[in-house]
C-alpha cells in the first residue's frame with residue numbers, strides 16, 4: 337500500500353466496516369508504525385482516463401461527493417476526512433485507472449503476526465481476492481520467520497470465518513463483548529506453526545488451487 341492508495345483504501349474500509357470508529361489512521365500506519373505491513377490488490381485499467389497515481393482528480397469531480405446518511409453521516413464523513421486524509425474527491429470507480437479492490441494489514445509482533453484488518457471491495461467479493469490477500473499476508477509472515485498468525489473475528493462473520501478456516505486458523509479463545517457497536521464477542525483465531533513442513537505443504541496446495549481457479553495475479557511494478 338502506498339500513500340496514494342489511502343483514499344481508496346478508506347473507501348473500502350467504510351463500506352466493509354460501516355460502524356468502525358475512528359477510521360484507521362493509514363498514513364500513520366504506513367509512515368510511523370514499524371510493525372505494520374499493508375498490502376493492496378489493485379486492478380490496473382490503462383484504458384481508463386481517470387486519476388493516475390499522484391495526479392489531481394479530473395476537473396469534473398473536483399466538488400466533494402455528497403455523502404449519504406443524513407447530518408450524522410455527513411459529520412462522520414467530514415471527521416473521517418480530517419482524521420484520515422480522505423480527500424473526498426475520488427472519481428467514480430468506473431472512471432479510475434487504478435481501482436483498489438482490497439487490502440490486508442499485518443503487524444509483525446515479536447512472537448506472532450497479527451492480521452489487523454482485511455477487506456475486499458463489495459463489488460469484487462467472491463472472486464478469490466480475499467484469499468489472495470490472506471496468502472500474501474501469510475507469506476509475508478513466513479518470510480519474516482514468524483511462527484504464528486493470529487486475528488480476531490466477529491462470531492457472526494461467516495464469510496471471514498470460512499476463509500480463515502480454509503487456511504487452517506483454529507479457535508484459541510473468545511473476547512466477550514469485544515465490539516463496541518453491537519457488543520458482539522470476538523473469536524481469537526490462530527494458525528498452527530506457519531513454518532512447519534505440514535503447514536507449508538498445505539499452503540502450497542491451496543495456492544495451486546487458487547491459481548488454477550483464478551489465474552495468476554501479477555505483481556505491480558514500481
Ligand SMILES: CC(C)(COP(=O)(O)OP(=O)(O)OC[C@H]1O[C@@H](n2cnc3c(N)ncnc32)[C@H](O)[C@@H]1OP(=O)(O)O)[C@@H](O)C(=O)NCCC(=O)NCCS
Nearest residue numbers: 352454455456461462463464465466467489495496498499
Ligand atoms: C471476508 C472477505 C475479506 C472475503 O473476501 P472475498 O474476496 O469475498 O473472499 P474469496 O472470494 O477469496 O473467498 C475465499 C474463501 O472465503 C470464504 N468465503 C468468502 N465469502 C464467503 C461467503 N459469502 N460465504 C461463505 N464463505 C465465504 C470461502 O471459504 C471462500 O472459499 P471458496 O471460494 O473455496 O468457498 C470479504 O467478505 C470482506 O471484505 N468482508 C467484509 C470485511 C470483513 O468482514 N473482514 C474480515 C474481518 S475479521
